Amino acid sequence: MTERDRLRALPAVDRLAAAVAPNGETTPAAAIAAARAVLDRRRAEILAGATDDPDLVARARAHLRPSLRRVLNGTGVVIHTNLGRAPLADAAAEAVADAARGYVNLELDLDSGRRGARDAHVAALLAELTGAQDALVVNNGAAAVLLAAAALAGRDRSIVVSRGQLVEIGGGFRIPDVVAQAGARLVEVGTTNRTNLADYERAVADGADVVLRVHQSNFRTVGFTADVPIDQLTSLGVPVIDDLGSGVLLHHADEPSARDAIAAGAALVTFSGDKLLGGPQAGLVVGTRAAVAAARAHPLARALRVGRLPMAALAATLALYRDPERARREIPVLAMLDVPDHVLRERAERIALATGGEVVASTGRVGGGALPLLELRGPAVAVGPPALAARLRAHEPTPLLARVADDRTLIDPRTLHDDGDLDAAIAALIAVLGTRS
Template sequence: MIKKDLLRKLPKIDELLKEDIVKDSLKDTMRTLVIDSLRASIDQYREYILEDEIQDFKKEDILSRFQEILETKKEPNLKGVINAVGVVIHTNLGRSILPEEAVKNVIEVTQNYNNLEYDLKKGERGSRYSHIEELIKKVTGAEAALVVNNNAAAVMLVLNTLCKDKEAIVSRGQLVEIGGSFRVPDVMVFSGAELVEVGTTNRTHLYDYENNINENTGVLLKVHTSNFKILGFTDDVPLEELVALGKEKSIPVIEDIGSGSLIDFSKYNFTYEPTVQESIKKGVDVVTFSGDKMLGGPQVGIIVGKKEFVDKMKKNQLTRALRIDKMILAALEGTMKYYLDEKEAVKKIPTLHMMLSSKDEHKKRAYKLKRKLKNKVGDFNFVVGEDYSMVGGGSMPIERIPTYVIKVKSNKYKPEELEVKLRKNKIPIIVRVANDEVIMDVRTMFDRDFDMVAETFAGL
């Protein structure tokens, strides 16, 4: 059949709307989506014809493709995936998983009206920040707290409030770049603060700060380099010395901890990371940190510190532009409450549990998954082996967590082909490829994922 005849054979949308399959779809799907899917199916077959990819087709072929397209259109673009990569705080995969209590809180406030800005005791307008400030103060030991939409915003708000049109002194070795090409110097420029770099990349001394202080100095800024390490011939100014200098010169000391550790990970045989509580005890005036990294909650930037400074930030007009909504507040409260008891936090906050759970626990889970795979799959070879997970999220860059993985080999697919098929699954399974094998790390998988993974392999 020639192209012209095939093109004439393509059905009209009005004609397809009379088909039973389409009528059934219209019962529970918006008409716009149905028509868009019909049009996309027809267009795809038109392209096949013009590119000589088909010699003939039936109406049923177009309807079948229509159903596939419609199902895809009905799915959300932002969807859940199975993280089998072994990176706990995976920036590309949404960073931290919310704990159960946080999820319950979000559902409660989104399904009902709520007291977001209403004081139930006084019966009058209230502040959204009152729902979380006391809890943050109790956990961190700070005098005051404020929450904005991410840590870059927190740093910008602090500098804009305390250092606009003034100089912020920071060590050259702390001018980091975080994910998405966002750089501390750029954030400082937008805040209105003037950056003054002191010291060298690997060594900064107290006199480097002292020699650059003048009448226009607004703050002394310390940035924790959580996403890289400089090793060897290095020197940095201890926080206590910087705080003492700030007090002597009446200049606020700001620390951006970034990853937001609220527990001492060195107690669990991890590399030491400074905690928010320690910084507050050492007298830092303002500390900023993220909510969706080591803290294990939603994406927020948390500002804690001396009341006189935080109160100024609350009055800054930027605060309204950077404020968080009811869902984030609910999620943050549900997460922070666990930190009232560290044992509960380690047990029930998924990020902490994934990081700190024992290697032996994941060995048992790896064999559990292997049994499920063996029961359903015959075309693949599954081997349980030892490997390492990573913390991720720009935190603890040199930390490797011993874990167990399942290594997959197949005569049917090359590793790269199998990775694509798993990634394009209805529920995407994100794996890594190394040494000519597909590797699935059970540390970042949930037990609830195992059946889906086994069914997916069975269908390949």
């Protein structure tokens, strides 16, 4: 078939549109737009020499499908950055839906009728939970560090950082680059594995203005090491910024808490909202009244502020922490980290029974650059060879993400955190494998 024949064989726009949504599943205008886009793309392919025979109806339907979709997490990675990190608690999801349906008093003081501060919706709650005097919220953890550095140091001032804390996190975000973007001069002290108080004291004596401590949230240095605790850093007589990264509000043996950093005298403490906190993407900045005021007044604060939907989710998530036991039950990240062994075993056996899979010992991860040494041991279900993972990822209507290990596709029940997810995952497996419970 010649190039001209292939072009002539393409269906008319209206015929392809009718095939895309034969039962009125979408509006005629949307179907026509999808048909035109697919046909334009196909003409370009043919003119470029393509000789294959793709399914244009499938392409048009895929064109109409939203790119951002709900997926099922069977990987065993609790805070999975590629999957949106922390799933929201029901209370937070409901707060988002409520805020999305109409207007909210995001920057309005209802008592006075005057303009208010959007941080007011969470500042008092964050202060209550961390012991800070004040707080503000920006759009992610990296933004929180940038704003803190810019507000307390900024142009023509210097920030001291241990060489062992000049870290890089996902996406090429490096602490030296953050300091540079804040306009400050970086002063490196110590060595990769050992930094002592005397190293900081010499830098401060030489005129350093701010100390930045960066928690090794996504890796650990072990062996012949030395570091300086936060309470010693705050004795140096200059403001200390403590970047905690993952955002623990309930104490964990391997993670420093914001409350501890505040109690030790840090001027500003920064952490993420969508990691171990279990809320929406946000960067939280808590600290002294003067330091937070400096951050709030900085021009970057407006550029980095969050909208009403993450603010609603964050406020609802933080409110759950007033009752720690309720937080552990209702915040999915915390519930998945603490799920009892017998519950994991029951979930795994349900999956295995429905699919003919094998329950095997496995190890999940916290993910999201948090608790890198913590191994989440528990059962998983081996359901087939590695190639099966791609078929599960393509499942409709809801893709199931699996983990490939030991030349097998594994489904980890830890991250199928409620009965709805578990049932949907089993349905996907049955559909792809052709098995029956």
